[in-house]
Amino acid sequence: MTDRERFIDIYTKNITREGSDKLLEWLEGSDFFTAPASTRYHGAEEGGLLRHSLGVYDCLTALLDMRGERSKWSEETIAVSALLHDICKVNFYRIGYRNVKENGGWVRKEVYEIDEKFPCGHGEKSVIILQNFIRLTPDEILSIRGHMGGFDTSVKGGDFMISRIFERCPLAVLLHMADMEASYLDEERA
Numbered sequence: 229m230t231d232r233e234r235f236i237d238i239y240t241k242n243i244t245r246e247g248s249d250k251l252l253e254w255l256e257g258s259d260f261f262t263a264p265a266s267t268r269y270h271g272a273e274e275g276g277l278l279r280h281s282l283g284v285y286d287c288l289t290a291l292l293d294m295r296g297e298r299s300k301w302s303e304e305t306i307a308v309s310a311l312l313h314d315i316c317k318v319n320f321y322r323i324g325y326r327n328v329k330e331n332g333g334w335v336r337k338e339v340y341e342i343d344e345k346f347p348c349g350h351g352e353k354s355v356i357i358l359q360n361f362i363r364l365t366p367d368e369i370l371s372i373r374g375h376m377g378g379f380d381t382s383v384k385g386g387d388f389m390i391s392r393i394f395e396r397c398p399l400a401v402l403l404h405m406a407d408m409e410a411s412y413l414d415e416e417r418a
């Protein structure tokens with residue numbers, strides 16, 4: 229099974245609420261299945277975003293199983309939160325070029341660059357895009373909004389919102405942990 233087939237399999241088995249078919253159609257018409265997950269950190273290669281999304285799903289379900297808490301949330305909520313938390317990165321990267329020194333000479337290399345066309349944050353942008361297609365539950369909104377944890381840019385500005393989210397939404401904490409595990413422990417560094 230390819231990553232694409234696996235994503236569609238988990239998606240269609242678990243995400244069935246109104247609008248989910250339109251959301252999948254939109255994803256299939258976008259670069260979601262080929263985009264990288266970042267320009268130079270984790271998953272900076274073709275298909276990196278798809279691999280990362282599946283990786284976070286695997287880490288989140290393993291964490292929930294380990295803690296005996298899988299039944300606390302619906303399988304649909306688990307799939308929505310994990311598979312779609314970084315949907316803000318759809319149509320977000322473009323191919324650029326950089327000159328790099330190799331064996332004493334300069335060579336032109338293809339690199340991914342950020343090309344943000346709808347700048348309205350990271351977790352919040354994922355929530356906004358998803359809400360255009362499906363109605364999210366409060367736990368899904370809070371976990372996707374807060375999934376960056378202490379790395380969220382609002383933290384630098386002194387905002388305590390992420391702490392408030394973590395205090396009232398355990399799924400947000402677990403999604404953040406799964407995101408960290410998939411990004412920093414499992415994915416290859418570029």
Ligand SMILES: [Fe+2]
Pocket residue numbers: 313314350375376
């Ligand atoms: Fe993210």
Ligand SMILES: [Fe+2]
Pocket residue numbers: 280284313314407
């Ligand atoms: Fe992520």
